[in-house]
Amino acid sequence: MAKQDRAIRTRQSILEAAAVVFDERGYDAATITEILARAEVTKGALYFHFASKEELALAVIDAQMPDTVQPAAPTSSSKMQELVDMGMIFAHRLLDDALLRGSVRLTLDHGSTNLNRSSPFHGWTELHTRILTEGKERGEVLPHVVPADTAELIVGAYAGINTMSQAVSNRVDLERRATVLYEHLMPSIAVPSVLARLDMAPGRGARALAEVERMRKSALDASEADEAEELGAAPAGVA
Incomplete structure (x- = not known):
């Protein structure tokens, strides 16, 4: 188990180091030598986990998916607030999450053909x-909205403001741009009663992320309490 944990930590260290190098230099200019130096691992350790620079880059790209695209729990009972919160949390995390920044740089880097x-x-x-789709089933979404088409529009528009924010301010103003985007898009998506309750203000990313983390902690505490109770109820001599 200790050996497995060490391998997991080594892989994560390599991913994070690669993300920093890819973010700074882009895919084509980044070198394995730079990544090894930043990760402080041997070439053998890197190639044990990743067969090539391309495979490593694809792993960095995919690293944004579990936490960012599939949050552990919705931050609101409103599906439209959940929709907004995904983008606001994303903008907030990009400020200091090196792995996410590297993933985004690779995703939007058109030089890496x-x-x-x-x-x-x-x-x-x-x-x-x-x-x-779930929001429409709940009556939160206007009747004319086609979920698949609207989803593509939101994702494409967000990629656009992300690229612009990177060029203009190194993403410092991304959350403000996200707020403006949602303020313009959501009136054509959400029914008025839901729209009136949406929190799209600057700072929503930090607030929503804190709420998600509280929910995760509560779920973890409850799980640990249940486990302790089960162990306490076990008959003597039973591990």
Whole structure:
């Protein structure tokens, strides 16, 4: 188990180091030598986990999916607030999450013509489609909205403001741009009663992320309490 944990940590260290190098230099200019130096691992350790620079880059790209595209729990009972919160949390995390920044740089880096960068776009679009569909079933979405088409529009528009924000301010203003985007898009998506309750204000990303983390902690505490109770109830001599 200790050996497995060490391998997991080594793989994560390599991913994070590669993300920093890819974010700074882009895919084509980044070198394995730079990544090894930043990760402080041997070439053998890197190639044990990743067969090539391309495979490593694809792993960095895919690393944004579990936490960003599939949050552990919705931050609101409103599906449209959940939709907004995904983008606001994403903008907030990009400020200091090196792995996410590297993933985004690779995803939006058009110079890397041989790199398949489509998975995050598919993942985001599928998730937005599902949430919009659920929102429509709940009566939160206007009748004319086609979830799949609207999902593609949101994902494409967000990629656009992300690229612009990176060029203009190194993403410092991304959350403000996300707020403006949602303020313009959501009136054509959400029914008025839901729209009036949406929190799209600057700072929503930090607030929503804190709420998600509280829910995760509560779920973890409850799980640990249940486990302790089961162990306490076990008959003597039973491990």
